[in-house]
Amino acid sequence: MTSGDAAVLDDPVGESLRGRHEALGRRIGRAATFLPDVATFSAVPVDPDAADWADLARLLGRGGFADMFGCPASPPPDWEPVFVLEGRQMIWPGGDRPGRARAAIDSGVVELGAADVPEMLDLAARTRPGPFWSRTHELGTYLGIRHDGRLVAMAGERLRPPGWAEISAVCTAPEARGRGHAALLVNTLATRILSRGERPFLHVAETNTAAVALYERLGFETRTHVTFRGFRVP
Incomplete structure (x- = not known):
């Protein structure tokens, strides 16, 4: 690259x-x-x-x-x-992930759509992975994991600059943490993105040290440090 x-x-x-x-x-x-x-x-x-x-x-x-x-x-x-x-900002440096997609299918990862938006909004409100609205899922593919029919984890694609796809909204309900759901979803999305000939990237808050450590274990590398800022129009 x-x-x-x-x-x-x-x-x-x-x-x-x-x-x-x-x-x-x-x-x-x-x-x-x-x-x-x-x-x-x-x-x-x-x-x-x-x-x-x-x-x-x-x-x-x-x-x-x-x-x-x-x-x-x-x-x-x-x-x-x-x-x-x-x-x-973290990026996948190169290479592919053989066998990840098959493992994800066998592990019960499901694709989410418009019918799942109420549950997605509820999960995002409880876990606060970042901004998530009623049509955010239209930005790309969103995947989830259900337990006893209830959505307990999700992740999806957000920004799509040419040749890249951002993995975002990575979150797991408190009662379902520690089971590897986030790693599975990120790996599955990375596999799909790479299969399209694009590269995955993501953004994470510096204070979220657990997420930074997870993404580094999965193979992502820090490209640059960024400052996120919000303003109100006068």
Whole structure:
């Protein structure tokens, strides 16, 4: 993998909204954002000017929330800061995962869809893996594990810059932890992504040391450290 292959990961939100996820977003000029029931992520160019921030404000509306993800640019001073979270971007460095897909099928991994959204929203609310809304599942494939008919773990695909697919919403209900569900789901998604000729990547908060350790055991490597920031439009 060359450094050029990974350059799109410097702006995964913008790259997704310009490409694979264009139909799930809105755009004015050089500013873009996802539909509000899909995701709250927004994007401006790496060198935004006052017009770009004004366009994003028009998209989001007065008092709207702008989740700038890993965007290093700062909005105008009258935009109210909402949160700052340090994290890292991790990538699968190369190679494939033979035999993982078959093992996952035998282990009861199921594909989730629109009918599963109420359970997915409930699980996300209880485990807080990150932003998850009523149409987030439309961003890509979401997989789950059920126990006695109840959804106890899930993970799915979120941002899709060219050649890459982000693994996200990795979560397990408290009563089902310690059984390897997260590792199984991440491995299964990685297998599917690699089989399409794409590479998996993910984001994780620095404070979530258990998740960082898990992803490192699964073979992911840290590409860069990022700062996630949210702002309120004045």
